[in-house]
Amino acid sequence: MDVTAIIEPLNAMQRQAVTAPAQSMLILAGAGSGKTRVLVHRIAWLIQAESVSPHTILAVTFTNKAAAEMRGRIEALLAISTRSMWIGTFHGLAHRLLRRHAKDAGLPDTFQVIDSDDQYRLIKRLLKTMNLDEAKWPPRQVQWFINAQKDEGIRARHMLESDDLYHRQMLLLYRAYEALCQRSGLVDFAELLLRAHELLRDNAEILDFYQQRFQHVHVDEFQDTNTIQYAWLRLITAGKDNLFIVGDDDQSIYGWRGAKVENLYSFQKHYPNHQVVRLEQNYRSTGNILHAANAIISHNEARMGKELWTDSGAGELISVYAAFNEQDEAYFVIERIRQWVNDGNIRQDAAILYRSNAQSRQFEEKLIAAGIPYRVYGGLRFFERAEIKNALAYLRLIANHHDDGSFERIINVPARGIGARTFAEVRQKAQQDNISLWQAATGLIADKKLSARAANALQSFLQLIDRLATASDTLELYEQVSAVIEGSGLLALYQQEKSEKAEMRVENLEELVNAARLYDPESDENHAKLDMFLAHAALESGDAQSDDYEDCVQLMTLHAAKGLEFKLVFLVGLEEGLFPTQQSAEDISRLEEERRLCYVGMTRAMQQLFVTYAESRRLYGRETYPRSSRCLREIPAEYIQEVRMRAKISHPLTAASRNGSAVAMEGGLKLGQLVSHVKFGEGVVLQKEGEGAQERVQVNFTNAGVKWLMLAYAKLEQI
DNA sequence: CTGACGAACTTTTTT
DNA sequence: AGTTCGTCAG
Numbered sequence: 001m002d003v004t005a006i007i008e009p010l011n012a013m014q015r016q017a018v019t020a021p022a023q024s025m026l027i028l029a030g031a032g033s034g035k036t037r038v039l040v041h042r043i044a045w046l047i048q049a050e051s052v053s054p055h056t057i058l059a060v061t062f063t064n065k066a067a068a069e070m071r072g073r074i075e076a077l078l079a080i081s082t083r084s085m086w087i088g089t090f091h092g093l094a095h096r097l098l099r100r101h102a103k104d105a106g107l108p109d110t111f112q113v114i115d116s117d118d119q120y121r122l123i124k125r126l127l128k129t130m131n132l133d134e135a136k137w138p139p140r141q142v143q144w145f146i147n148a149q150k151d152e153g154i155r156a157r158h159m160l161e162s163d164d165l166y167h168r169q170m171l172l173l174y175r176a177y178e179a180l181c182q183r184s185g186l187v188d189f190a191e192l193l194l195r196a197h198e199l200l201r202d203n204a205e206i207l208d209f210y211q212q213r214f215q216h217v218h219v220d221e222f223q224d225t226n227t228i229q230y231a232w233l234r235l236i237t238a239g240k241d242n243l244f245i246v247g248d249d250d251q252s253i254y255g256w257r258g259a260k261v262e263n264l265y266s267f268q269k270h271y272p273n274h275q276v277v278r279l280e281q282n283y284r285s286t287g288n289i290l291h292a293a294n295a296i297i298s299h300n301e302a303r304m305g306k307e308l309w310t311d312s313g314a315g316e317l318i319s320v321y322a323a324f325n326e327q328d329e330a331y332f333v334i335e336r337i338r339q340w341v342n343d344g345n346i347r348q349d350a351a352i353l354y355r356s357n358a359q360s361r362q363f364e365e366k367l368i369a370a371g372i373p374y375r376v377y378g379g380l381r382f383f384e385r386a387e388i389k390n391a392l393a394y395l396r397l398i399a400n401h402h403d404d405g406s407f408e409r410i411i412n413v414p415a416r417g418i419g420a421r422t423f424a425e426v427r428q429k430a431q432q433d434n435i436s437l438w439q440a441a442t443g444l445i446a447d448k449k450l451s452a453r454a455a456n457a458l459q460s461f462l463q464l465i466d467r468l469a470t471a472s473d474t475l476e477l478y479e480q481v482s483a484v485i486e487g488s489g490l491l492a493l494y495q496q497e498k499s500e501k502a503e504m505r506v507e508n509l510e511e512l513v514n515a516a517r518l519y520d521p522e523s524d525e526n527h528a529k530l531d532m533f534l535a536h537a538a539l540e541s542g543d544a545q546s547d548d549y550e551d552c553v554q555l556m557t558l559h560a561a562k563g564l565e566f567k568l569v570f571l572v573g574l575e576e577g578l579f580p581t582q583q584s585a586e587d588i589s590r591l592e593e594e595r596r597l598c599y600v601g602m603t604r605a606m607q608q609l610f611v612t613y614a615e616s617r618r619l620y621g622r623e624t625y626p627r628s629s630r631c632l633r634e635i636p637a638e639y640i641q642e643v644r645m646r647a648k649i650s651h652p653l654t655a656a657s658r659n660g661s662a663v664a665m666e667g668g669l670k671l672g673q674l675v676s677h678v679k680f681g682e683g684v685v686l687q688k689e690g691e692g693a694q695e696r697v698q699v700n701f702t703n704a705g706v707k708w709l710m711l712a713y714a715k716l717e718q719i
Numbered sequence: 720c721t722g723a724c725g726a727a728c729t730t731t732t733t734t
Numbered sequence: 735a736g737t738t739c740g741t742c743a744g
Contacts, residue, residue, distance in 0.1 A: 063733065091734040115734075189734045224733095256731065357731050358736090380731080412720090419720055539734060559731050581730055597731080620729070621735040 003049045008039050010034075012136050017277040018042045022050065022216065024274035026267060027246040030147055030308045031293075031603035032284030032565065037218055039604060040073040042244060043085075054080070058217035058236070059087040060223055064540050066563070067092070068232075070220070086214070090229050091189055094196035098187070101206055105199040108185040110400055110531055113538040117384065119143060119188045119655060122405055126176055129431050137169060145170045146177055150190035151249075151258035153197065153228045184402060184436070190228075197232045208233060222247030222267070226258040234270065241273050245656065249304045250297050253559060253597050255589070264304065268421040282308045282603075284565050286315025287577055289609050292639040293602040299634055300592045305537045308603075316608055318635065321643040326573075330366040332643075333570045336610060337372060337553055340568055347373065349567035351554040353601050355579035359572065362557050367553065377556035381541040385504040388512055392537055394484045398469045399530050402436035411437075413494070414493040418458040422450065426458075438462070464488070476515035477529050485509045540609060569605035571598075574613040575626035598631040610643075611635075674719040675699060682719065 007015055014034055014227045017027050018041045029035035043059065046052040061067045067089055072084045086093060095113060114122065123146075126140045149159070154176040162168055181187065187195065201208040217237050219225070222245040225233070237243045245267060252261040268274065282290055289306050297303070320577050323329035335352050352363050360376050367374045382388060390413055393406035412418045429449075430440035441462060445455050468487050473481040485491045494505040519533050554566065573579055579598070584590035602609060613628050683699040699716070 054730085089734065095734095113734095116732090134726070192734080254732080257733080361736095415720070476721080541734080557731065559733095579730095593731095617735080 003045065006048060008046050010037075010041060011281060013277055013279050013281070014038050014041070017279070018045050019049070020275055020277070022046070022052075022242060024241050024267075024271040025244045026264070026274050026276045027244075027279060028276065028304060028306055029246050029248055029279040030282060030284040030306055031248065031600065033279035033308070035279065035486075036070065036073070036220070037420060038279065039218060039244075039246055040070060040077060043074055043216075043218065044077045044307045047080070052216060054082065055084045056213060057085045057087075057214065057218070058093075058214040059085065059218040059220070059234075060093060061087075061089055061091055061220045062389070064089055064092070066220060073315065077110070077393060089539075090225075090232070090629075091192050094192040094232075095535055095539060097196045098192065099200055099535075104203050104206060105195050106182075107187065110527070111185045111187050112396060112400065112403065113192065113543065114186050114188050114405070115384070115533045115538045116143070116189065116431060117389070118186075118405055118538075121409070122180065122186070123173075123177060125405070125408065126173065126180060129427070130173075130176060132169075133175075137173070142170065142173050142177075146174050147188075147190045148258065149174060150188075150194050151226045151228055153194060153231055155194075183398065186402060186403075186405070186460075190199060193226075193228045193232065196336060197235065200232070211238065211240070213238070217243050219247075220246045221245070221251075222420055223249050223261050224254050224259045226260055227263075230260070230263045230266065241271065243267070243274075244269055248306075249302075250300075250306065250596055251562065251600050253562065253600060256595050257395040261302070274332050278306060280306055280308055284606050285310065285603060286312060286607060288314050288317055288639045289602060289605050291337075292635045293599050294608075295636050295639075296595060296602070296631060296634045297599045300595055302589075304593065317641040318609045318639050320613060320632065320635075320640050321610060321612045323612055325616045326362055326614045326618060329572060329612050329614045330362045332552045332612060333363065333572065333610070334366045334370050334372065336570070337568075338370065341372075345567065347551045347553045350570075351556070351561065351564075351566040351568070351604065352570045352572060353556060353558050353561050353604065354572050355558060355581065355597075357557060359578075363555060363572075373550050373552045374555055375552040377554065378560045382508070382515075383513070383537045383541045385508055387490065387508055388537075389486050390490055391481070391488075391509060391512055392534060394465075394468070394488050394490070395530060396479065396534055397438075397465055398472060398484070399527070401438040401465070401469075404437045407437040410488070411461060416461060416489075418454070418461060422454040422458065425450065429471045452569070467571055472530070473526060475526075477519065477526070477533060478513050480526075480530065481516040482513045485512070546651060558597050561604050562573070562600055565604055565606055567607045568610075569601070569608070570610045570612065571601045572612045573617075574598075574611055574629035574632045575617065576629055577624070577626050577652070578617070578619075578631055580631065581712050595631060595634075598629075674715040677716055 004687050007019070010018060011034075017025060017038050027035065027038055029038065039059070043057060046057065047054055059067075059070060061070065067087050071085075071087050074080075074082050074085075074087075086096075088096070098105050098107060098111070102111060110478055120143055123142050124134070127139060127142070128135060149156075156171060156178050159171050159174070162171070181191065200210065214236055217233065219233065224247075231244065247264060247319045249264055252259060255261070285293070287310055290310050294307055321329075321332055323332055333352060337347070341347055342351055352360075354360060354363075357378065361519055364374065364376065385393070386557065390410055393409040396403045396406040396411065408423075411423060426437055426444060429435075431436050433440065433443070435443070439456055444450055445459055445462075448455070450458065464487065467551055468484055471487075475483060476517055491506065494502045494509070516533060519536060558571075576585070580591055580594035584594050611632060614626070615633065616623060616625050618624075632649055674682065674684055677699070680699070685699055
């Protein structure tokens with residue numbers, strides 16, 4: 001068997017990991033050390049060299065994207081189909097298990113998966129029916145509490161009564177929420193994992209079957225696993241020594257949603273025969289970037305220890321730019337990107353990374369003004385858009401008349417004369433008789449408890465759903481979707497609205513039909529197909545929009561950037577309060593997570609890294625004067641070059657011009673100097689950079705705003 | 720039932 | 735500042 005293609009491209013450590021005998025392995029893989037490659041090649045090696053049947057392989061990731069990439073790369077490497085392998089996300093695999101064994105898991109065959117938005121609405125509705133004040137028990141907090149318990153594998157019945165009022169109330173709500181979900185056949189994301197775990201734990205035969213089947217279990221990004229995910233892995237691999245995990249404790253950035261880095265330590269205890277391989281050679285970044293990143297992460301106490309190295313050169317220094325304000329920060333970044341593109345690079349290789357989504361705005365504005373195409377990652381995803389959610393709600397109600405969430409969502413969308421008053425009666429009836437909204441509505445009509453007008457409106461709504469449901473028995477999935485968006489009046493609703501937004505919505509609805517056409521579940525029963533499609537919509541919210549592949553500058557949060565790399569990276573907004581965030585300032589463990597986040601951000605850069613912060617920033621409509629981030633101050637000076645001489649005044653503009661204490665610079669012009677320009681009029685020099693022909697100054701013109709000017713061409717006059 | 724206005728809230732996010 | 739959500743008046 002020829003395995004050179006599998007081994008050839010690997011370095012010594014990677015090779016050691018890939019060709020290790022079948023046993024538990026811990027691959028501590030630093031940023032840019034080829035972690036996915038090791039995983040892919042390991043699986044290929046098992047199949048090719050060890051004659052392992054693909055059927056016995058399980059590989060778990062966190063995102064659909066990672067799963068798809070792994071599949072693709074294995075297929076490319078081996079030229080075989082990966083169909084028989086279980087490769088997927090924790091949630092996707094759990095869902096698969098639950099569909100197969102719904103009965104044993106205590107779920108109806110037609111159970112529906114709800115996303116966090118659905119969950120939020122459900123909780124809100126629950127609070128209302130329980131007559132609880134939202135202001136006192138914020139739905140977000142309730143949601144967070146419930147999910148946190150589930151992530152730890154804790155059911156409401158496991159929890160002890162407490163004297164604490166808050167805790168007691170939460171427990172009460174958790175119980176009620178569980179009952180409601182069970183009654184309506186709804187499964188949230190955390191529930192998928194918890195159920196799948198309980199299914200295996202409590203059904204010896206089923207567990208035995210999967211333990212037999214999965215002889216080789218692989219996990220990507222293991223540092224991001226939470227308690228229940230790890231417990232599930234332990235069940236699957238119990239009694240065997242076959243868990244192959246890849247992770248990096250330094251890149252654990254999801255602690256806030258239940259991820260436990262400690263699982264790495266637990267693994268070492270639970271799988272004592274495991275072998276550790278450290279991948280420390282970095283193939284991505286230059287020496288300076290890498291050393292600086294190492295220096296920052298070394299401030300963390302809790303680490304397994306790892307030091308990245310590279311045999312590529314030191315490269316350029318990290319450029320640090322102290323911007324005057326957030327506007328100036330954006331100008332600076334865009335200016336650099338323009339230069340970068342002028343130098344013959346492509347925009348796609350440049351990324352702007354920020355801590356919070358709100359920061360993207362000013363960069364977007366400046367990019368638009370400069371006419372530079374860009375793409376923001378992580379906005380609203382396809383299946384999360386309101387119009388799509390509405391269409392899906394119709395489909396869900398068709399699949400299950402007793403889905404109260406969907407019922408409520410669309411009962412009057414588009415408006416069909418069923419107002420709050422009528423709906424309140426339906427809800428009250430449902431609550432009183434402990435039946436679904438659908439049943440309550442039917443009952444109210446039968447008992448003639450409503451005004452003629454309300455009864456008519458309600459009746460025609462119920463008939464509409466029934467009609468669509470009957471039609472769907474014979475239609476293909478996509479025809480059904482099409483029938484629903486037309487028959488429901490959703491399409492017409494958006495079509496008559498003459499705005500650009502509405503046009504988008506129409507397009508999206510059409511795209512939904514297309515998505516249904518392309519969706520190919522492994523089932524031939526129409527009802528099952530619809531259920532699968534709805535679960536698919538919840539589980540795979542769909543990447544933003546993959547429409548145009550134009551060469552774009554990339555904008556995203558640091559979290560979204562994990563796993564990616566760019567030649568040119570701008571790490572912006574490195575200020576106390578923003579990054580690290582205000583909320584993490586008091587807590588050491590959270591500060592360490594912020595530091596890891598910074599580490600992740602820096603190690604995205606291949607060639608050049610710019611770090612910026614603003615000395616003054618408008619935040620929540622208020623002017624703030626933040627200190628530079630401690631993360632920034634932890635970078636040793638030897639790896640840094642400051643892009644400009646920083647004036648020792650917080651407002652160079654006003655302070656300097658008023659008292660005349662301008663800071664002297666070479667080249668004649670001074671910071672704070674008043675100048676005049678033929679076109680732009682009078683202004684104040686804010687800063688300067690570059691030398692000789694490249695020398696440039698930034699001037700704040702009274703009438704024309706802030707501008708960068710080439711000194712050689714600008715012909716500025718001192719006043 | 721719809722539209723308008725005002726209050727409250729603003730980390731990170733995948734599934 | 736900007737958005738979202740809920741209440742209020744028409």
